[in-house]
Amino acid sequence: MSEDLIGAIQQILILGKGDQGRLEYLLDLLQKGRPLPESDQKYLQLMIPLYLGPRDSDSYQKNAELAIEKLHDEVKELREKIQKIERKGFEKYVGRKAVLLFVTIFIGWNALQIYIQPFMSGIIPSTMISYAFPLNLAASYVNYAPVVWFGFLILLISWPFIGAIHLAKFIISRKVSN
Numbered sequence: 001m002s003e004d005l006i007g008a009i010q011q012i013l014i015l016g017k018g019d020q021g022r023l024e025y026l027l028d029l030l031q032k033g034r035p036l037p038e039s040d041q042k043y044l045q046l047m048i049p050l051y052l053g054p055r056d057s058d059s060y061q062k063n064a065e066l067a068i069e070k071l072h073d074e075v076k077e078l079r080e081k082i083q084k085i086e087r088k089g090f091e092k093y094v095g096r097k098a099v100l101l102f103v104t105i106f107i108g109w110n111a112l113q114i115y116i117q118p119f120m121s122g123i124i125p126s127t128m129i130s131y132a133f134p135l136n137l138a139a140s141y142v143n144y145a146p147v148v149w150f151g152f153l154i155l156l157i158s159w160p161f162i163g164a165i166h167l168a169k170f171i172i173s174r175k176v177s178n
């Protein structure tokens with residue numbers, strides 16, 4: 001009888017009927033082997049016939065099919081949400097941040113040349129070391145060497161703001177979905 005009662009409660013939960021919190025509590029009690037209070041037994045005596053119909057095998061089959069159909073609908077809804085997220089360009093958006101990170105690292109590599117170069121002098125010949133820092137090489141040809149440092153500082157300053165914006169968007173999305 002307890003297994004039938006557990007199955008019935010699970011079907012009612014899947015259908016989304018009744019008091020979800022109370023039904024989950026009763027299901028937990030039954031699964032732990034504890035007896036149900038009399039008021040909860042009366043509640044289930046009302047709920048089971050109301051939502052699951054008579055206790056014959058045909059009605060159980062019909063209710064099981066209805067529960068399966070509801071689960072299929074939920075899966076379909078989740079697929080639609082995933083497609084909607086993909087259409088909004090989630091992967092493209094992540095790609096833009098990756099490009100910005102790469103640009104920051106590249107410009108930082110060039111901006112920090114004076115600190116990196118002594119470590120590389122034993123590995124790379126001194127005639128080739130300037131080619132390891134192509135942005136500085138290009139900037140020195142046009143006499144704009146400080147521009148590399150300025151660009152690097154701008155990128156470093158922008159990252160906390162970008163992070164704060166994404167954090168705010170994330171917090172808002174969590175509040176909206178709940």
